[in-house]
Amino acid sequence: MRNGQISGRSRAATAGRRAGVALATVGLVAPVSLFVLGGEAQAATSCTKTAGPYQRQLESYLKLKVDGKQSAADCRAIQKFQVKYKINPHIGYAGPVTWAKVQQLKAAANPNAAGKCPTNKGRIACVDLKRQLMWVQNGKKVIYSPVKIRSGRKGYVTRTGLKRIYWRHKDHWSTLYNVAMPYSQFFDGGEAFHGVSIPISTPPGSHGCVNMTNSDAKRLWGVLKQNDYVYIWGKRPGT
Incomplete structure (x- = not known):
């Protein structure tokens, strides 16, 4: 073969490669x-x-x-x-x-606009089951902005009322459900604030705990202390 010329076999191979690229390109077109x-x-x-x-x-x-x-x-x-x-x-x-x-x-500016969470308890974690939100306030001042939560499912509803943080365990492991509960802050028997790795919206809900993203639970760990108040009210939709 002389210099600058391409044999018929080489031209066929080149054409084949081009056709393959074209087909691959067509195949990669997504329905979005x-x-x-x-x-x-x-x-x-x-x-x-x-x-x-x-x-x-x-x-x-x-x-x-x-x-x-x-x-x-x-x-x-x-x-x-x-x-x-x-x-x-x-x-x-x-x-x-x-x-x-x-x-x-909507709650970011004034989560306690309805006045449901007490303002005379000092630092208090407020949990609104209906809106599936929680925040922390000190008096009327919000010191931990509202975040999404996942409360108890039907048959395991999160208990309402005024409570206190009685035990904290940063690296807690549930022997009952065999699952990690990072940054656990217990307020009523086995019910606690803690982080979860699954999306907060995952149905059907917790077994009574107030689930949060791991990052939100970590921030909450630095805000609440043992003996701080927790107030829970309302009803989660569907329970």
Whole structure:
């Protein structure tokens, strides 16, 4: 073969490689598109047509037409909110995880607006089972901002009332359920604040403990002390 020339065999091999690349490229096309939101590329999954259990509440919060029916505009607005706050899957479904984030945002400024948690006990951990939120206040001053929690499931509801932190164990292991309970702070028998590795929204709920993300439980460990008060009220939806 002379210099600068390609044999028929080499041309065929080159063509084959090009065809392979083309086929591979076609095969890699995912059923999603990409869009830019907040300067970051996000995977845009298709919108759900199903109305979630918190459809009306999210329509109201996002200033949409409140009719409890899922529309394309509703889905896009809910999806945008989900992407912003890293809620997955972000398909525009008005479910409990998305509504819990709204509750957390609404409570951030004044979580005790309804006056349910005592303000005359000094430092106190406040647990609102209905909103699935907890925070810590000292008098009227919030010293630990509201975070999402997971309380007891049906049949194992978290007990309500005024309590006190009576024992703390940073690296606790439950021999009953054979699971780690990091940053445990016990307030009522076997019920405690503690971290979990699973998502907080994982159903159906705890066995009575107040579950938190590990990072939130670690921060709470540095805020509460033994003998601090805990006040729990309300009822978790579905229990």
